[in-house]
Amino acid sequence: MTDAKPRQTKQRAAIVDALGRGGFRSAQDWHDVLRHDGAAIGLATVYRALQALAESGDVDAVVTDSGETLYRLCEAGEVHHHHLRCRACGAAEDVDIPTFEAWATSVAAQHGYSRIEHTVELTGVCHQCATEGA
Amino acid sequence: MTDAKPRQTKQRAAIVDALGRGGFRSAQDWHDVLRHDGAAIGLATVYRALQALAESGDVDAVVTDSGETLYRLCEAGEVHHHHLRCRACGAAEDVDIPTFEAWATSVAAQHGYSRIEHTVELTGVCHQCATEGA
DNA sequence: ATGTATAGTGATAATCGTTGTCAAATAGAG
DNA sequence: CTCTATTTGACAACGATTATCACTATACAT
Ligand SMILES: [Mn+2]
Ligand SMILES: [Mn+2]
Ligand SMILES: [Zn+2]
Ligand SMILES: [Zn+2]
Numbered sequence: 001m002t003d004a005k006p007r008q009t010k011q012r013a014a015i016v017d018a019l020g021r022g023g024f025r026s027a028q029d030w031h032d033v034l035r036h037d038g039a040a041i042g043l044a045t046v047y048r049a050l051q052a053l054a055e056s057g058d059v060d061a062v063v064t065d066s067g068e069t070l071y072r073l074c075e076a077g078e079v080h081h082h083h084l085r086c087r088a089c090g091a092a093e094d095v096d097i098p099t100f101e102a103w104a105t106s107v108a109a110q111h112g113y114s115r116i117e118h119t120v121e122l123t124g125v126c127h128q129c130a131t132e133g134a
Numbered sequence: 135m136t137d138a139k140p141r142q143t144k145q146r147a148a149i150v151d152a153l154g155r156g157g158f159r160s161a162q163d164w165h166d167v168l169r170h171d172g173a174a175i176g177l178a179t180v181y182r183a184l185q186a187l188a189e190s191g192d193v194d195a196v197v198t199d200s201g202e203t204l205y206r207l208c209e210a211g212e213v214h215h216h217h218l219r220c221r222a223c224g225a226a227e228d229v230d231i232p233t234f235e236a237w238a239t240s241v242a243a244q245h246g247y248s249r250i251e252h253t254v255e256l257t258g259v260c261h262q263c264a265t266e267g268a
Numbered sequence: 269a270t271g272t273a274t275a276g277t278g279a280t281a282a283t284c285g286t287t288g289t290c291a292a293a294t295a296g297a298g
Numbered sequence: 299c300t301c302t303a304t305t306t307g308a309c310a311a312c313g314a315t316t317a318t319c320a321c322t323a324t325a326c327a328t
Contacts, residue, residue: 008325041277067201113258
């Protein structure tokens, strides 16, 4: 049932290493970062690794309004949480919403809905980007 | 500034009419509905109309995890609100989250973020779909 | 250490929702 | 009705993601 642990490859090491510098980036952006660092790695491999890491909970994934998926290494362990992300630079803070989970369950029940899932994402412009940008 | 009012065409009338039956559907699904009703209408026209209606606030648009955009005619006027949507059939309830907006602004300010936007969507399985489906 | 089975890689093609193009159709003002 | 700017729609193009599949390289057994 629990899938066999993945093999250790230099590509995956390089990806995790790159993720270490933080920030939400698309798979293609992470691939650019890796190539820029001199790593020889295929785009498909980056996609697969990021998806696997997201599934295992080691990275967070968010979908932008334009449909792109952004990934970042998450330090907040396996606890459920949400993000406040800068639309300009990819920086993000982990946040949690005290009463939201309880509220969601209650509202869903009132309407007869089950198997509830929720999406809560905050975006804005961080202080640094607000100072620099137009 | 305010764009000139769009012309009245049979295509747009047909689209608004179809939307009248409710539910969140993708542009392609709405197109299928229209064709099924015997309307001769192009897919590109459906995309354009739905986007225009979404921009003017007459329809709600949500983006699924897979990146598809779903549209539905919204009865909740121009007041800001969110949705509890059935993943199986497209049914949806308008909901509002009492203290969320204030909380979001406050958290953003604490982290030095400005120009805040937020996404809150609830999904589940409605009572009817839960009864019928597996 | 060496061989082997097997999971991982990556260049490339395919997918699919969406957007762009542009000639033909038409709403609506005069 | 006439005229013209807007709208339409068949079709091509786009862009992020996923599938292919021949080729490696890892982990394990010998
Ligand atoms: Mn996180
Ligand atoms: Mn609504
Ligand atoms: Zn920033
Ligand atoms: Zn349902």
